[in-house]
Amino acid sequence: MDDPLTLKGFRIYPDYLDRSQQAAMIEDLRGVLRAAPLVQPVTPRGKPMSVRMSAAGQFGWVTDRSGYRYEPRHPSGVDWPAIPASVLSVWDALAACPRQPECCLINWYGEGARMGLHQDKDEADFTCPVLSISLGDEGLFRMGNVARGGKTESLWLRSGDVVVMGGAARLAHHGVDRIRFGSSTLLRDGGRINLTLRVVT
Numbered sequence: 001m002d003d004p005l006t007l008k009g010f011r012i013y014p015d016y017l018d019r020s021q022q023a024a025m026i027e028d029l030r031g032v033l034r035a036a037p038l039v040q041p042v043t044p045r046g047k048p049m050s051v052r053m054s055a056a057g058q059f060g061w062v063t064d065r066s067g068y069r070y071e072p073r074h075p076s077g078v079d080w081p082a083i084p085a086s087v088l089s090v091w092d093a094l095a096a097c098p099r100q101p102e103c104c105l106i107n108w109y110g111e112g113a114r115m116g117l118h119q120d121k122d123e124a125d126f127t128c129p130v131l132s133i134s135l136g137d138e139g140l141f142r143m144g145n146v147a148r149g150g151k152t153e154s155l156w157l158r159s160g161d162v163v164v165m166g167g168a169a170r171l172a173h174h175g176v177d178r179i180r181f182g183s184s185t186l187l188r189d190g191g192r193i194n195l196t197l198r199v200v201t
């Protein structure tokens with residue numbers, strides 16, 4: 001495999017998944033989302049987020065008036081479905097971590113959706129990376145620093161791209177400024193799906 005592109009400690013694997021692998025992963029995710037439908041989360045201050053979220057694995061990351069946290073069940077009360085094998089195989093190939101992910105967060109970005117700069121820090125163990133898989137429309141990914149502020153670098157993530165946020169980048173700020181709605185034909189109705197695999201406990 002080609003060496004990853006490294007930007008600010010983020011390891012980027014462009015085109016890691018080919019089109020048929022992407023389509024197969026979408027089929028697997030449709031099964032997950034039938035059991036655990038996307039919800040529109042609100043921040044602890046009550047502001048609706050523009051992305052829709054669900055999850056697979058032992059835990060899902062959720063946010064509502066009670067705060068940011070991992071929960072063992074979907075808000076409907078059902079267990080989160082298992083993380084599909086197609087998704088776990090990307091972790092096994094690229095994460096270089098002896099533990100298995102306990103959460104696959106599913107973010108769906110429709111037209112106009114974005115995600116502000118943030119750190120992924122609700123996990124108990126930062127030794128393993130957070131691994132991100134992008135599917136569907138292109139998204140402008142911004143990579144910052146562990147401390148707030150400072151210079152950032154941006155990169156358009158395309159369908160099939162994988163980003164590994166580990167080591168010095170594990171606690172670095174990152175976010176998605178905007179998507180190019182309709183730029184990919186992978187999803188029938190457009191939009192972007194991002195998966196993040198996380199070790200939680």
Ligand SMILES: O=C(O)CCC(=O)C(=O)O
Pocket residue numbers: 105107115120132134139141157174175176194196
């Ligand atoms: O959508 C992305 O590329 C990043 C998502 C993300 O940072 C998160 O879910 O914590």
Ligand SMILES: [Mn+2]
Pocket residue numbers: 118119120174
């Ligand atoms: Mn994040």
